[in-house]
């Protein structure tokens with residue numbers, strides 16, 4: 192296995208990401224009050240919480256899509272960014288090299304084929320040889336059962352297939368950390384399973400992942416750590432069985448109950 196084999200995660204262990212005291216406001220709305228996250232290589236963190244609690248904003252801050260007002264984001268081997276100090280755009284953007292996002296609505300370019308969608312980042316941003324990027328993309332597509340969709344356009348694919356392409360596009364960037372933002376929320380119920388299966392396989396291969404999800408049964412199965420957020424703070428975190436089955440905090444208990452018994 193080469194160190195850049197896109198089919199396998201980087202072979203490392205120990206702390207990968209440390210985020211401390213992340214703060215973010217939009218105007219008067221303080222969305223993140225103070226968020227800490229610690230993720231080891233090979234770990235899966237499920238980030239759960241009510242709508243509007245700041246989950247997407249956390250992922251975007253980790254990925255450099257959003258600039259926090261304060262706090263730090265540090266990856267082993269760099270970059271390490273202190274947002275309490277003056278941060279250049281370049282420093283904030285440097286975070287983007289370490290992680291890759293999978294979006295709720297897939298975010299594929301509609302006017303580009305599946306293959307073109309996947310190689311865009313590797314070729315245009317990472318400046319990797321096109322031939323190599325195409326070969327990696329083909330292997331990754333085969334692996335999620337979509338080899339024959341290579342030259343199709345996104346609108347010809349089901350939602351489940353589009354999201355599997357979204358996952359391949361993230362893997363093709365050879366990130367250290369995969370960030371999933373409600374990857375199955377936009378899918379028809381019968382298509383959820385095929386996407387969760389792919390994510391579960393990635394977890395078994397020890398990809399490091401943060402997954403924002405409302406699929407609590409799935410979170411219990413794949414996550415090493417569940418982080419429950421509400422109102423811009425981490426209310427509770429721990430082993431999935433503890434947080435989801437035997438929450439310490441009343442707010443966590445209410446949230447879990449609501450998801451399990453919506454009526």
Ligand SMILES: Nc1ncnc2c1ncn2[C@@H]1O[C@H](COP(=O)(O)OP(=O)(O)O)[C@@H](O)[C@H]1O
Nearest residue numbers: 217220222240241242243244245246247248249
């Ligand atoms: N770009 C933005 N501009 C203004 N407000 C935003 C922006 N992004 C998120 N928000 C607000 O931040 C809060 C948290 O949003 P978000 O992180 O998307 O929560 P979640 O993903 O948990 O539903 C919401 O009140 C939302 O309206």
Ligand SMILES: [Mg+2]
Nearest residue numbers: 246247248372
């Ligand atoms: Mg969200």
